[in-house]
Amino acid sequence: MNRKTLWTMLCLVLIAAFVFSACQPPAAAPATQPPAPSGGQPPASPAQMVTIRWRTRPDNQAEQDVYQKINDDLAKQLEPQGIQLVYDPAPVTGYLDKLTTEYSAGNAPDIAWIGGADSGNFTPKGVLLDLKPLADADKSFNLGDYYDVPIKELTQGGHLWGLPRDISTLVMYYNKDMFKAKGLDDPADLAAKGQWTWDTFRKAADALTDPAKKEYGFSISSWWGVWGWFVNSGGGSLFNADRTACNLTDPGSIKGLQFMADLFLKDKVATPPGVEGGVGETDFHAGKVAMMPNGRWMTPSVRQDKFNWGVVEMPTSAEGKKSTYLFWGAYFISAKSKNPQQAWTVVKLLTSADVQAKIAALGTNIPSNKAQAAVDAFLNSKPPDDNTPFIKGADYAVGEAALVTGNWGDIGAPYQTAMDNIFAGKQSVADAVKQACDTANPLFKK
Amino acid sequence: MSVQTATSSRFRLFKRRTPRQPMTKAARREAIEGYLFLLPNFLGFVIFFAIPLLMSLYYSFTDYDLFNEPNFVGIKNYQQAVGFSIQPEAYQTAVQNNKSFIDAVGSMIKTNDPIFWTSLGNTIVYALGVLILTVPTAFWLAWLLNSKVRGMVFFRGLFYIPVVAAIVGVALVWFWMFQRESGVLNVVITGIVNLLNGLITPLGLKPIVDPTIGWLTDPNWAMSSLIIMRSWQTVGYNMVIFLAALQAVPHMLFEAALVDGATRGDIRAKIVVPLLTPTIFFVVVTNIINGLQIFAEPYIMTQGGPANATITTVYYLYQKGFQRFQMGYGASLAWIVFGIIFAVTSVQFRLSKRWVYEEG
Numbered sequence: 105m106n107r108k109t110l111w112t113m114l115c116l117v118l119i120a121a122f123v124f125s126a127c128q129p130p131a132a133a134p135a136t137q138p139p140a141p142s143g144g145q146p147p148a149s150p151a152q153m154v155t156i157r158w159r160t161r162p163d164n165q166a167e168q169d170v171y172q173k174i175n176d177d178l179a180k181q182l183e184p185q186g187i188q189l190v191y192d193p194a195p196v197t198g199y200l201d202k203l204t205t206e207y208s209a210g211n212a213p214d215i216a217w218i219g220g221a222d223s224g225n226f227t228p229k230g231v232l233l234d235l236k237p238l239a240d241a242d243k244s245f246n247l248g249d250y251y252d253v254p255i256k257e258l259t260q261g262g263h264l265w266g267l268p269r270d271i272s273t274l275v276m277y278y279n280k281d282m283f284k285a286k287g288l289d290d291p292a293d294l295a296a297k298g299q300w301t302w303d304t305f306r307k308a309a310d311a312l313t314d315p316a317k318k319e320y321g322f323s324i325s326s327w328w329g330v331w332g333w334f335v336n337s338g339g340g341s342l343f344n345a346d347r348t349a350c351n352l353t354d355p356g357s358i359k360g361l362q363f364m365a366d367l368f369l370k371d372k373v374a375t376p377p378g379v380e381g382g383v384g385e386t387d388f389h390a391g392k393v394a395m396m397p398n399g400r401w402m403t404p405s406v407r408q409d410k411f412n413w414g415v416v417e418m419p420t421s422a423e424g425k426k427s428t429y430l431f432w433g434a435y436f437i438s439a440k441s442k443n444p445q446q447a448w449t450v451v452k453l454l455t456s457a458d459v460q461a462k463i464a465a466l467g468t469n470i471p472s473n474k475a476q477a478a479v480d481a482f483l484n485s486k487p488p489d490d491n492t493p494f495i496k497g498a499d500y501a502v503g504e505a506a507l508v509t510g511n512w513g514d515i516g517a518p519y520q521t522a523m524d525n526i527f528a529g530k531q532s533v534a535d536a537v538k539q540a541c542d543t544a545n546p547l548f549k550k
Numbered sequence: 551m552s553v554q555t556a557t558s559s560r561f562r563l564f565k566r567r568t569p570r571q572p573m574t575k576a577a578r579r580e581a582i583e584g585y586l587f588l589l590p591n592f593l594g595f596v597i598f599f600a601i602p603l604l605m606s607l608y609y610s611f612t613d614y615d616l617f618n619e620p621n622f623v624g625i626k627n628y629q630q631a632v633g634f635s636i637q638p639e640a641y642q643t644a645v646q647n648n649k650s651f652i653d654a655v656g657s658m659i660k661t662n663d664p665i666f667w668t669s670l671g672n673t674i675v676y677a678l679g680v681l682i683l684t685v686p687t688a689f690w691l692a693w694l695l696n697s698k699v700r701g702m703v704f705f706r707g708l709f710y711i712p713v714v715a716a717i718v719g720v721a722l723v724w725f726w727m728f729q730r731e732s733g734v735l736n737v738v739i740t741g742i743v744n745l746l747n748g749l750i751t752p753l754g755l756k757p758i759v760d761p762t763i764g765w766l767t768d769p770n771w772a773m774s775s776l777i778i779m780r781s782w783q784t785v786g787y788n789m790v791i792f793l794a795a796l797q798a799v800p801h802m803l804f805e806a807a808l809v810d811g812a813t814r815g816d817i818r819a820k821i822v823v824p825l826l827t828p829t830i831f832f833v834v835v836t837n838i839i840n841g842l843q844i845f846a847e848p849y850i851m852t853q854g855g856p857a858n859a860t861i862t863t864v865y866y867l868y869q870k871g872f873q874r875f876q877m878g879y880g881a882s883l884a885w886i887v888f889g890i891i892f893a894v895t896s897v898q899f900r901l902s903k904r905w906v907y908e909e910g
Contacts, residue, residue, distance in 0.1 A: 108583060115586040122590055201872050208616040225875060229617045318731055326767075326856070375731060377767065387731055513874040517665070517858075524857035528769050543664070 152186045154443040156450050158215035158435070159192045160269075161199045163401065163468070168193050170466050178453055187446050207231040207438065214441040215451055217269055220257060220432045221328075224506035225513065227265050233437040236264040238448040245452060250472050253503035254432035260508055266434035267455040268472035270463065272399035273497030274333055274429040276305075276419070280412040282319070282394040286311050291395075291416040292490065298420075302337075302363060305395075305419040309373035312394040322367060323393040325385065326377035328516060329429055329504075330397050331523045333418060334364040336502050337427040342519070347509045348548045350541035352519065353534075360421075361533045365526050377527055399431050400494055403467045407487060417493045430501035432472065470494055510548040518543035610881035616871075620878060627882035633662040666883065668858050669866040670890075672773060676862065677841025679777035680784065685833055687781070688788030689826075693818070695789070696796045706793070710786040717783070721850040724779045728765035728851075736762055766852055769859035776847045776860055784840075788833050795829035796822065827906045835898055842891050863887050 158175075162168035175191035182189050192213050194202055200222060206212035207226070218226060226232050239245050247255060247264070254268035278291055288308055294300040309321025324330045332342055335352065338360020344351045351357060368374045375387055388396040391411050396402075397418060406413055418428045435454055437447045453459060460471035461481035471478035483491045507515065522540035525531040531539070573581070610627055612620035637660050644654035661667050695706050712720065727734045740760050747757040765775040799822060807817050823830075845864040848854050854861030854869070863883065871880025 108579070112583050112586060115583075115589065118590050119586075119593070122593060204616060204872060204875070229615065229875065231617050386729065390732065392731065511874050511876075513869065520855065521857045524769060524855055524859075527767075528857065530769065530857065 153183075153188045154186060154446050155188045155190055156182075156215065156443060156446050157190045157192050157213040158450060158454070159194055159203075159213040160217045161196055162193050163196060164404070166404070167466060167468055170463060174454075174459055174462060178450070178459070181453070182450065185446075185449065187450065189450060210440050212438045212440070214443065214447040215435050215437055215454070217433050218266070218436055220254065220434070220504035220506050221512050221516075223257075223265065223434060223436065224508045225511055226436070227260075227263075227506065228508055231439050232265055233439045233441065233444055233447075234263045234265065235267070235437065235448065235451075236262070238444065239264050242448070242452075249457075249474060250455070251430070251432075251474060251498055253430045253498070253501060254434065254472060257432070257503055257506040258434060260506065265506075266436040267451050268432050268434045269455060270460065270469035271430055271432045271472050271498065272401060272469050273494050273501050274329060274397055274399060274418060274431070275415045275493045275497065276395050276397050276417070277388065277402065277406060277413060277415055278395045279388070279391060279393070280414055282312055282391070282411075283308070288312070290414070292414055292493075295416050295493075300416060301420045302422050306367065306371065306373070309367065309395065310371055313371075313373040315372070319392050319394075320373060320375050320387070321394045322374040323385075323387050323396050324374070324377045325398070326520075326523060326527065328519065329399070329431060330377075331361070331364060333397065333427065333429055334360040336360065336429070337418065337421045337425065338363065339421070339423070339425060341502070343505065343507070347505065347507060348550050350515075350519075350544040350548075352522065352537035353541050358533055358537060361523075361526065361537065365533055368527055369529050400467075400469050403488070407467065414488050414490065415493050417497055426500050428497040428501045429504060430498055431504045470498075509550075514547050515544045606881045606884060609878050610885050612878045614878040614881075615875040616877050617875070623878070627879045628886065630662050630879065631666050631883055631886055635660050635662075665858060665861065665866060666863070669854075669861045669863045672858075672860060673842055673844060673862045673864075675773060676777060676780075676844055677838050679774070680780050680841050681834065681837050683777060683781040684785050684788055684837060685830070688785050688833070689792050689830075691785065691789045692792035692796055696793055706790070709789055712783045713786045715783070717846045718850060720779070720783055721847055724775075725766070725851050728775055730762060730764045730767060733765065735765065739763070767856055769857045772852055772856055772859040776844075776851065779851075780841075780844070780847060784837070788837070791829060791833055792826070795826050799825050824907050828908065831898075831902050831906045835895060838894060838898070839891055842887070842894070 160171050162171060171193065172191055175189055179189040200218075203212060203216055203218070207229075212231075223232075239247065247259075250268050251271055254271060258265050258268065276291065280290065283290060288311055291300055291305075291308070294304055312321035313319065328342070335342060335357045338356045338358070340354040340357025340360055341351045342357075343349065352361075368377075375393065385396065385398070385402060385405070387393040389405065389409050391409070417426070420426050435451045437444060437451060441447050455473060457471070457473045457475035457478040460473045460478045463469065464471050464478060464482035465485050467485045470482050479495065483495070485491065505512075518540040521543075522531070522536035525536045526533055609620060611622060611624060613623050613626075614620035637658055640660070641654050641658045644657040649657065691709060695702055695709075730736060740762070743758050743760045751757050763771055765771050803821050803825075804817055807821055812820070843864050844862045845868065848860045848862055848865045849868070852860040854865055864887065867880040867883035867887070869880075870883065871877045
């Protein structure tokens with residue numbers, strides 16, 4: 105065989121390799137392997153087993169390990185029912201982009217977690233299964249087991265798009281050591297006496313600010329969950345009642361945002377907000393910022409900090425209005441799932457009080473199931489010493505909106521631009537919100 | 551008309567082709583082998599480039615949202631991106647509100663998608679900023695490193711290291727360096743300010759205020775921060791190109807110039823730079839093309855903010871296509887960007903005839 109023939113054959117082999125590799129069926133290999141069959145009940149035969157792949161977005165390895173353990177425990181429970189459970193976590197970065205691509209390609213996991221605000225972009229697209237028929241046919245299922253706020257968002261239009269995995273209210277994390285060093289009253293004590301208001305909060309922030317030491321009373325990450333609280337607390341809202349228009353120009357919204365702007369620009373008790381994504385937390389963890397509003401998901405990282413800290417409900421407005429946000433995420437079943445009934449069984453289990461109690465022990469989020477066992481598991485997950493501010497806020501919180509009357513990415517963009525301009529002092533609150541509403545209003549579906 | 555006239559080249563309608571000689575067996579086999587060598591690459595090109603390219607062109611004329619069947623909408627996406635209307639009443643309102651003439655004229659033009667135009671402006675600023683910062687610096691570095699001094703190889707490698715670093719890692723490192731309170735840049739600036747204040751305040755002078763720049767949080771600085779970062783990363787690449795070109799300049803020209811009494815500055819300006827114009831042209835064109843396609847930096851570091859200060863066209867089309875489920879519109883933006891880059895590059899090639907020296 106001469107050299108030319110050899111090279112020709114090599115080329116043909118290479119071409120064949122390209123062609124055959126491109127023609128392979130999509131890899132269905134799970135990210136994690138299911139556990140070996142346990143003793144007790146004999147497993148269902150291989151012909152009867154169906155694989156349910158489910159996904160969450162763990163923030164760190166510890167959280168992923170918890171979900172993997174839950175997967176292993178539930179897998180043993182589900183095996184006799186013919187369900188092979190596979191946990192397929194995805195990283196935080198690009199989580200939704202990956203999921204979007206998979207929904208488009210038709211190979212998304214059977215069950216996926218999606219955050220509340222983002223879920224509104226998916227529900228009108230026909231990629232998520234309406235669970236209402238399954239729920240109605242299931243006599244063991246009770247929608248009342250879950251908090252009302254996320255259920256209200258998930259049942260828009262008479263559907264049931266998913267089951268809430270967990271919730272989190274917005275609370276004020278505070279550095280107890282900084283308060284003590286300045287001889288200030290603990291915010292929790294003030295809240296207990298009904299004296300934790302905009303006014304006392306502002307005074308505390310002022311007293312805790314020392315620019316020479318680069319210490320500040322207050323800090324935020326610049327995302328809608330935080331500046332949205334100022335809007336709600338002032339008596340306004342992000343949208344009108346039927347969510348078909350921007351409501352930032354409402355006098356209550358402007359009042360709340362003006363209070364926020366004054367903290368940054370007039371009183372200078374706050375560091376300019378970090379870029380969305382938690383950068384604003386850096387200064388709090390460094391012990392340079394006394395107070396920071398955030399959700400429960402910040403607790404695991406604050407537990408690593410070297411100072412004494414606590415949480416308190418958000419301050420009451422001048423009119424005595426209590427306000428906070430209730431953030432939530434839910435498990436959704438893919439409309440193209442080959443085994444919707446089995447996926448429904450798994451989703452119910454994942455959102456059961458027992459499983460939610462195990463996750464609550466990690467400290468990341470609050471169970472969406474109102475059962476006392478789940479609530480107690482959360483309350484006992486310490487520090488902080490007192491977890492009740494998270495729970496109390498659920499009674500009066502404004503829910504994270506799953507906006508189906510428009511794309512939240514498109515509508516939220518001019519809102520965020522307005523806030524960025526306010527923080528930078530480039531526009532007055534009135535001008536900024538007017539521009540935001542002028543841009544956003546045509547984007548709502550009427 | 552004589553046969554000779556009829557067959558002369560001026561009257562020939564079709565170019566006479568020389569009769570094709572039949573291929574020998576060996577020549578045919580060689581040709582087949584050649585095509586087989588090309589085939590894998592060609593298949594890859596067709597499957598992973600040509601077909602997706604044509605599909606994106608098709609989708610740009612539809613309302614494709616990634617999940618449902620696309621519906622043809624004609625040029626609606628393109629109209630949405632670049633369309634605008636003139637509103638004379640807005641000019642009157644602006645004048646009544648004491649706006650400047652330019653602001654008043656600007657208020658008359660109502661674009662269908664203001665964010666697209668903002669992103670285009672940001673992209674152009676970025677491309678030009680990186681170009682201005684990178685090219686002269688790279689040329690100067692190459693000039694310095696084009697000397698047979700001990701240790702130059704080490705410095706050449708040192709300046710090239712950022713080029714091979716992954717953009718994600720680079721972005722994350724600069725992200726922390728740009729932190730307002732604890733970032734390295736502001737810590738150094740604060741140190742310098744404190745040092746200077748320590749010197750001038752005893753003299754009774756007013757102390758300097760620490761600027762504490764919000765590199766990524768201040769809309770006035772955010773794009774500059776990305777330009778600085780990108781320039782740092784690409785200067786090494788351009789330096790290597792200039793270095794190779796400098797080393798190709800014949801030394802006898804330098805010697806002849808020195809004999810004629812030329813200074814080093816004359817040599818650089820009148821001999822080296824003209825001879826390097828093809829290289830400068832290449833560097834300018836490639837830097838502009840790369841600059842107009844910026845995506846990774848705003849995606850990782852700023853998500854287009856603050857206040858759309860760093861939103862670029864490619865990042866915007868990615869947002870529209872993959873995050874807001876408007877793939878048809880995103881595809882149309884991609885083709886508009888292609889058209890702009892093509893037009894800019896064509897203009898550069900045309901202008902190059904005036905200033906690029908070509909031998910022969």
